[in-house]
Amino acid sequence: MSNSSKITGATILLENVTKSYGSKKPAVNQLTLEIPAGQTVMFVGPSGCGKTTTLKMINRLIEPTSGRIVINGEDVTKMNGDDLRRRIGYVIQAGGLLPHLTVGANVGLVPKMLKWDKERIRQRTDELLDLVSLDPEIYRDRYPKQLSGGQQQRVGVARALAADPPVLLMDEPFGAVDPITRQRLQEELIHVQAELHKTIVFVTHDFDEAVKLGDWIVIFNEGGKIEQYGTPEQILAHPANEFVEDFIGSGAGLKQLGLARVRDVRMRQLPTVDLGEDAAAAANRLTEAHAIRGVVLDQHDRPVGWISRRHLEKMSTVVLPDEKGVPTVGESSTLDDALDTMLVAGSSEAAVTGARGRYRGVITVNTVIRAIEGLSHEAVEEVSVPVGHNTGAIPVATTAENGVITYEMAEDDQQKEDEWLTSANREWSETDRQKWENYSSLDPAEDVVGEDPNLKGSGSERA
Numbered sequence: 001m002s003n004s005s006k007i008t009g010a011t012i013l014l015e016n017v018t019k020s021y022g023s024k025k026p027a028v029n030q031l032t033l034e035i036p037a038g039q040t041v042m043f044v045g046p047s048g049c050g051k052t053t054t055l056k057m058i059n060r061l062i063e064p065t066s067g068r069i070v071i072n073g074e075d076v077t078k079m080n081g082d083d084l085r086r087r088i089g090y091v092i093q094a095g096g097l098l099p100h101l102t103v104g105a106n107v108g109l110v111p112k113m114l115k116w117d118k119e120r121i122r123q124r125t126d127e128l129l130d131l132v133s134l135d136p137e138i139y140r141d142r143y144p145k146q147l148s149g150g151q152q153q154r155v156g157v158a159r160a161l162a163a164d165p166p167v168l169l170m171d172e173p174f175g176a177v178d179p180i181t182r183q184r185l186q187e188e189l190i191h192v193q194a195e196l197h198k199t200i201v202f203v204t205h206d207f208d209e210a211v212k213l214g215d216w217i218v219i220f221n222e223g224g225k226i227e228q229y230g231t232p233e234q235i236l237a238h239p240a241n242e243f244v245e246d247f248i249g250s251g252a253g254l255k256q257l258g259l260a261r262v263r264d265v266r267m268r269q270l271p272t273v274d275l276g277e278d279a280a281a282a283a284n285r286l287t288e289a290h291a292i293r294g295v296v297l298d299q300h301d302r303p304v305g306w307i308s309r310r311h312l313e314k315m316s317t318v319v320l321p322d323e324k325g326v327p328t329v330g331e332s333s334t335l336d337d338a339l340d341t342m343l344v345a346g347s348s349e350a351a352v353t354g355a356r357g358r359y360r361g362v363i364t365v366n367t368v369i370r371a372i373e374g375l376s377h378e379a380v381e382e383v384s385v386p387v388g389h390n391t392g393a394i395p396v397a398t399t400a401e402n403g404v405i406t407y408e409m410a411e412d413d414q415q416k417e418d419e420w421l422t423s424a425n426r427e428w429s430e431t432d433r434q435k436w437e438n439y440s441s442l443d444p445a446e447d448v449v450g451e452d453p454n455l456k457g458s459g460s461e462r463a
């Protein structure tokens with residue numbers, strides 16, 4: 001969980017928000033949702049349930065039909081949309097970079113609009129490229145098409161952070177990259193968030209991604225109806241109803257493994273050897289540590305290979321004996337991701353990396369398996385869940401001493417919300433189940449109705 005003293009994010013409240021496209025049933029109906037400052041809230045739910053509509057109402061790429069959006073106590077529903085969007089970072093699939101601008105110019109886009117001077121923009125761009133593990137010297141002047149999908153996505157994140165916005169909206173940002181790159185990007189986001197403590201709202205189709213990245217998960221049903229709002233642990237241990245159970249899918253117990261992280265298990269410390277250093281000195285270090293192998297690090301302390309004492313004795317300065325590289329897992333990786341990485345690489349061990357890819361230690365298949373075996377089903381921590389419902393009731397704001405705003409329901413409304421939640425927790429009726437089955441078997445193409453007149457070419461991908 002985020003440490004409140006370092007929060008740079010803002011509390012967001014969607015206050016009884018409805019969005020109707022034409023005469024159809026509302027895409028989002030009477031949604032009240034508190035997104036706590038400095039935390040990551042994941043939106044999941046079946047296709048067409050209103051996740052993206054809800055996300056885009058926060059930066060007003062989509063205007064709510066009714067209701068208010070309040071960010072850090074300020075009603076932003078009536079403010080100028082362009083000004084609002086400059087204060088909110090936005091990351092979409094494939095980075096959404098402008099192809100005719102260099103990486104540097106893409107990252108510096110919002111600061112330029114905000115009329116920062118050139119030197120400040122340059123410093124900020126380099127700082128952010130470094131934050132997302134791209135060497136500014138190499139990537140600053142490249143064009144997006146000269147980057148891999150994963151690198152483009154990193155630039156997309158850097159660009160969204162450029163003007164240091166308190167809020168970051170991410171719409172399926174890692175949907176278009178391969179699984180290994182996706183895992184890396186997820187880990188990087190965890191590290192970036194541990195440094196920055198932004199308020200992140202993240203739409204995903206992937207429940208495992210929600211478990212991995214979210215402080216909180218909102219499970220939506222059709223019409224932006226909240227089926228459950230809770231921590232990943234709460235949702236996995238106590239799904240609110242059959243809909244949530246079905247959504248989690250089989251193997252909820254196995255998914256709980258997704259909650260255990262590499263940093264929670266014991267790592268081995270192998271001696272480290274720097275590329276280009278004196279090989280005899282490195283060999284001595286290995287001897288003193290009674291180690292037959294060491295981990296080779298590049299100039300940024302990132303692991304690039306294994307090296308044996310025997311190899312070192314044959315060199316004068318340290319170079320890599322082969323190009324095989326080394327499987328790496330981030331310390332925030334889940335144990336099942338770590339196992340995956342080692343199995344795919346055909347290796348029984350992997351180097352563990354921390355922020356900016358720096359070396360932390362070594363993990364082995366055996367340590368992971370032992371940790372998994374030892375995982376006990378500890379009681380889920382009791383934490384109070386932020387406000388989230390579709391009852392129409394509006395919560396009251398309170399401001400803590402550190403300036404963080406939270407929301408509470410008035411007593412009568414709390415009762416109304418409890419009743420609503422209890423009804424949401426009831427077993428699904430046959431009619432609801434039938435409705436859901438009919439809905440989920442719809443051809444998605446039939447579901448798209450005309451253009452939203454409110455969007456007026458505002459940049460929505462769907463319009």
Ligand SMILES: Nc1ncnc2c1ncn2[C@@H]1O[C@H](COP(=O)(O)OP(=O)(O)OP(=O)(O)O)[C@@H](O)[C@H]1O
Pocket residue numbers: 021027045046047048049050051052053054205447448449450451452462463
């Ligand atoms: N511009 C639009 N005009 C008309 N209807 C729209 C428009 N955009 C979305 N909708 C409808 O609103 C509903 C919610 O769509 P939304 O994109 O928010 O869902 P989603 O949960 O993000 O879906 P997915 O997971 O498939 O991206 C859907 O029924 C969709 O067809």
